[in-house]
Amino acid sequence: MTTPSTPIAKERRQAVDAALADVRSLTARGLPDRATLASITARLEQLATQKALFSRTDFPPPAETQGVGASTRYRLNPDDGDGGLALYLNSINPGKTTAPHNHTTWAVIVAVEGQEVNRIYERTDDRSNPSRAQIHLAREFTVQPGAPIAFLPDDIHSISVVGAEPTLHFHLYGQPLETLTGRVAIDPDTGEVTNYNAAYFRPSEAVA
DSSP: OOOOOSHHHHHHHHHHHHHHHHHHHHTTTSSOOHHHHHHHHHHHHHHHTOGGGSOTTTSOOOOGGGOTTOEEEEESOGGGTTSSOEEEEEEEOTTOBOOOBOOSSOEEEEEEESEEEEEEEEEOSOSOOTTBOOEEEEEEEEEBTTBOEEEOTTOEEEEEEESSSOOEEEEEESSOGGGOTTOEEEOTTTOBEEEHHHHHOOOOEEOO
16 A cells, blocks of 8 residues: 655545545445436535645646646556546646547546536447447536536547646546546547547556
């Protein structure tokens, strides 16, 4: 087990552990439905109010030299490994976009700072061709402090980081992103389906 090196790191570890313990209680009966996701989201919003524990000093954004839309994903519970819940704090520079994708597990996004436009898609094909899909934009929603979003495993979304400041957003998943090798990305124009992790995924940074 990693040992927190400072008093604030110790307090942060305790706060994260308490939040995840509550989430585990909420998910003990199995895959969450949207009502359960709402309860999980509320608990994560409570954690987000403790802004002193999640400062840009401790979770710096990528350097400008890394380019527009560069991102760093911090794993807040690395000791849990590849089993069960994974909580990340994402710091993403403005300009970042992603292809529409699913997660194959449930997900909750809660903002500490910054704005991220989520485009939510509906899939309209019969899913008979694994290399092609038809999707259309259903709605847009801006994740920002006080405005979270949650997804079931088959929900499809893309993101675009807007505004002048990098984001600091919690991303909580039912399984670590590193293990979600079946995620897919869908080109909304051509319908081409690709493996999301193989094409886009970058390793996370573990936080004590």
